[in-house]
Amino acid sequence: xxxxxxxxxxxxxxxxxxxxxxxxxxxxxxxxxxxxxxxxxxxxxxxxxxxxxxxxxxxxxxxxxxxxxxxxxxxxxxxxxxxxxxxxxxxxxxxxxxxxxxxxxxxxxxxxxxxxxxxxxxxxxxxxxxxxxxxxxxxxxxxxxxxxxxxxxxxxxxxxxxxxxxxxxxxxxxxxxxxxxxxxxxxxxxxxxxxxxxxxxxxxxxxxxxxxxxxxxxxxxxxxxxxxxxxxxxxxxxxxxxxxxxxxxxxxxxxxxxxxxxxxxxxxxxxxxxxxxxxxxxxxxxxxxxxxxxxxxxx
Numbered sequence: 142x143x144x145x146x147x148x149x150x151x152x153x154x155x156x157x158x159x160x161x162x163x164x165x166x167x168x169x170x171x172x173x174x175x176x177x178x179x180x181x182x183x184x185x186x187x188x189x190x191x192x193x194x195x196x197x198x199x200x201x202x203x204x205x206x207x208x209x210x211x212x213x214x215x216x217x218x219x220x221x222x223x224x225x226x227x228x229x230x231x232x233x234x235x236x237x238x239x240x241x242x243x244x245x246x247x248x249x250x251x252x253x254x255x256x257x258x259x260x261x262x263x264x265x266x267x268x269x270x271x272x273x274x275x276x277x278x279x280x281x282x283x284x285x286x287x288x289x290x291x292x293x294x295x296x297x298x299x300x301x302x303x304x305x306x307x308x309x310x311x312x313x314x315x316x317x318x319x320x321x322x323x324x325x326x327x328x329x330x331x332x333x334x335x336x337x338x339x340x341x342x343x344x345x346x347x348x349x350x351x352x353x354x355x356x357x358x359x360x361x362x363x364x365x366x367x368x369x370x371x372x373x374x375x376x377x378x379x380x381x382x383x384x385x386x387x388x389x390x391x392x393x394x395x396x397x398x399x400x401x402x403x404x405x406x407x408x409x410x411x412x413x414x415x416x417x418x419x420x421x422x423x424x425x426x427x428x429x430x431x432x433x434x435x436x437x438x439x440x
Contacts, residue, residue, distance in 0.1 A: 186198075186199060212435060212436075213425065216428070216433055216435060217423075217424035217425065218269060218424075219431075220424050220427050220428060220431040220433060221269055221272050221273050221276065221424050221427070222268075222269070222272065223431060224272075224276055224427060224430065224431055225268075225272035225275070225276065228275075228276070228279070230272050230275050230276070232267070232268060232271050232272075233404075235398055235400065235404065236271070236408060237264065237267060237268075238398055239299075239300075239301045239398045240263075240267045241260060241263055241264065241267070242301050242304070242395045242398065243301065244263050245304075245352070245395060246304050246351075246352040246395065249349070249351070250349055250392065273422065273424055273427075274411055274415060274422065275411060276427060277415075277418060277420075277422060277426070277427075278411050278414035278415060278418065281414040281417065281418070283410045283413050283414055283417075287413055288406060288409050288410045288413060289402065291409050291412070291413050292402050292405060292406075292409045295409075296400075296402075296405070299400045299405045299408065299409070300397070300398060300399045300400060301395070301397060301398040301399075302354045302355070302356070302397055303354060303355065303394070303395065303396055303397040304352040304353065304354055304394075304395040305352065305353055305354075305365065305368045305369070305391060305393075305394050305395075306351065306352050306391070306392035306393045306394075306395075307349075307350045307351070307352075307353060307360070307364060307368060307389055307390065307391060307392065308331055308332065308335060308343075308347060308348040308349045308350060308389070308390040308392065309335070309339070309341065309343065309348050309350060309364070309387055309388065309389045309390070310331070310334060310335045310338060310339040310341075310344075310348050310387065310388045310389075311339050311340050311341040311382075311384055311385040311386070311387050312338060312339070312340065312379075312385060312386045312387075312388075313340055313385055313386070314386060315379060315381075315386050317338065317386070318379035318386040318387075318388060319379060320338075321334055321338050321379075321388060322378065322379060322388060325376055325388070331347070331348065331376060331390040332347025332348065332349070333347070334348075335347050335348030336348075340385065341384070341385075348390070352395070353365065361382040361383060361384060361387070363380060363381075363382050363387070364382075364387070364389055367380060367389055368389060368391050368394075371389075371391045372391070373391055373392065373393045373394055374391070374392070374393075375390070375391060376388055376389065376390040376391070377389045377390075
């Protein structure tokens, strides 16, 4: 499996986890209140023709359907983090920053509190994945020449290109753009102004565009040029593009992250070892080393 394919599967895996997390934990307040009531109210959860469904019924059904896999997942997590600590495994700060940045560019606009929680969960997922990979490959022999050849072939995959998260407002004339700027300078939110004044189809989303790099062909080149002169949380003056007169807003800037051969050496070696691994990337193969005993052993 090449690095590009490996990276793609990693991204898909993390996206699935992120989507599952979002589904279960980022619900509106009314649904959260419903869950709290479900947990705290006494008596049956439902009654059908006088027959009750209680908490034990629900708990047993959940255990029957998900109990074994949930137990395995919990054990796997404990095993990986326990063995990582035992073997003094670490993840370089630059690797963590790069992986978080890669996940951020696939995320839309979210509230700060939600983003803080997402980053916390992402960090845990990244740590788990990297520790697991290190544990499974730590005894494998890979020559320095193999590492160098692999790095020379795939070194761009180890870097992160600067991304800027943008929104924009497009107006038909400079005069209209100046009116919009006056409202923005008076405290109007950029999203509200975009919905009211922008002639671009993104106006329904408050002008939100997403993350873009300097080499992106999906936005006018002037956007990135203007954005690099702004700070996060600020908007530009009006400027001309092929699509009209534009004003852009910079939500955040994710800086470039690059790795020299020496900095990437251990990660490249690990990726090579993973390609040569003759087993699945699964923490259950580490259970014996961690002396795991579960109720499943007696079944």
